[in-house]
Amino acid sequence: MSKHDAALKAQLATPLAGTPWTTIGGRTLSKYDGKVRDCYIDTERGERIIVVTDRLSAFDAIVGLIPSKGQVLNQLAQFWFEKTRDIAPNHMLRTPDPNVMIARECKPLPVELVMRSYLTGVTSTSIWRAYEDGARSFCGHALPDGMKKNERLPAAILTPSTKAALGDHDISVSRDELLARGEIRPEVFDRAADIAAKLFAAGQAHAAARGLILADTKYEMGLDRDGTIVVIDEIHTPDSSRYWYADDYEERLARGEEPRSLDKEFVRRWLKNDAKWSGDGPPPPMPDEIKLEAARRYIASYELVTGVDFVPDTRPPLPRIAAAIGAA
Ligand SMILES: Nc1ncnc2c1ncn2[C@@H]1O[C@H](COP(=O)(O)OP(=O)(O)O)[C@@H](O)[C@H]1O
Numbered sequence: 404m405s406k407h408d409a410a411l412k413a414q415l416a417t418p419l420a421g422t423p424w425t426t427i428g429g430r431t432l433s434k435y436d437g438k439v440r441d442c443y444i445d446t447e448r449g450e451r452i453i454v455v456t457d458r459l460s461a462f463d464a465i466v467g468l469i470p471s472k473g474q475v476l477n478q479l480a481q482f483w484f485e486k487t488r489d490i491a492p493n494h495m496l497r498t499p500d501p502n503v504m505i506a507r508e509c510k511p512l513p514v515e516l517v518m519r520s521y522l523t524g525v526t527s528t529s530i531w532r533a534y535e536d537g538a539r540s541f542c543g544h545a546l547p548d549g550m551k552k553n554e555r556l557p558a559a560i561l562t563p564s565t566k567a568a569l570g571d572h573d574i575s576v577s578r579d580e581l582l583a584r585g586e587i588r589p590e591v592f593d594r595a596a597d598i599a600a601k602l603f604a605a606g607q608a609h610a611a612a613r614g615l616i617l618a619d620t621k622y623e624m625g626l627d628r629d630g631t632i633v634v635i636d637e638i639h640t641p642d643s644s645r646y647w648y649a650d651d652y653e654e655r656l657a658r659g660e661e662p663r664s665l666d667k668e669f670v671r672r673w674l675k676n677d678a679k680w681s682g683d684g685p686p687p688p689m690p691d692e693i694k695l696e697a698a699r700r701y702i703a704s705y706e707l708v709t710g711v712d713f714v715p716d717t718r719p720p721l722p723r724i725a726a727a728i729g730a731a
Pocket residue numbers: 436437438439440441442451494506507508509510511623625635636637
């Protein structure tokens with residue numbers, strides 16, 4: 404139970420599944436629907452209107468609609484973009500609605516910058532699976548023998564991931580493997596890597612001060628019109644990051660138990676262990692109780708990270724957002 408349960412239950416009936424618009428401010432814009440965000444691209448102004456929906460993606464598929472998830476994600480990204488703007492420029496321009504971010508349109512780098520401090524993961528391509536199968540090197544980083552699952556790595560590492568087409572799975576690569584593909588210049592990659600390391604260190608320090616462990620995270624970056632590297636997409640949200648509670652981490656590690664997590668891990672575990680689904684075929688229907696528990700965790704991540712109470716916007720999302728951005 405949480406203080407938000409009544410609002411969340413009401414929202415089960417009116418989640419933001421997606422948006423149907425063709426014009427914004429009277430102009431026809433092209434639209435790209437990602438797994439989580441609907442994007443309207445304003446080429447003329449060099450802006451991207453990003454509507455963060457309540458869709459939850461796991462194992463590279465959309466597995467359910469979680470009350471308030473879009474708002475949590477957007478407002479957490481907003482919090483972190485404001486907090487980290489001294490470290491690197493980011494794409495955020497305005498947030499005219501709790502679910503909307505208007506961003507500077509950039510040319511995305513063809514790589515996801517994944518930073519990790521812990522030996523963990525559940526998917527077949529995770530660092531933990533590779534280690535369990537005997538690998539002692541991951542994306543060019545040597546891994547010590549004798550490590551346990553969820554243990555802290557000797558140092559934070561960058562494990563770049565290639566961006567797969569929709570439906571495919573991303574793969575982790577070393578710097579050399581990435582550069583050999585010829586899609587990104589070494590100096591651009593190295594600059595992006597430096598930004599990722601600094602953002603991650605700042606994120607981990609803030610999380611630690613709030614009783615959390617930011618175990619790993621993923622950044623997307625792009626080039627703006629001037630060729631400057633800009634942090635795009637989202638940052639340090641529970642979708643792009645693994646957050647654990649710090650207080651009982653050591654104890655649980657010693658007992659061989661999984662850390663208490665605040666992120667999508669809960670849903671991944673439900674899918675895998677209870678619904679016996681890990682990405683093949685259509686996802687199982689998600690019971691309301693699982694949706695509510697996921698929502699509680701997303702909201703807890705917002706409140707713990709920001710220190711501010713979350714205020715769910717319970718107005719019907721489509722007309723509200725349409726009014727805020729002039730969409731039709
Ligand atoms: N400022 C930006 N400029 C260009 N593309 C962006 C920007 N911010 C985010 N994107 C892209 O918009 C999409 C966001 O929607 P998302 O649901 O995350 O999609 P995906 O399923 O591709 O991950 C992503 O493809 C992301 O790379």
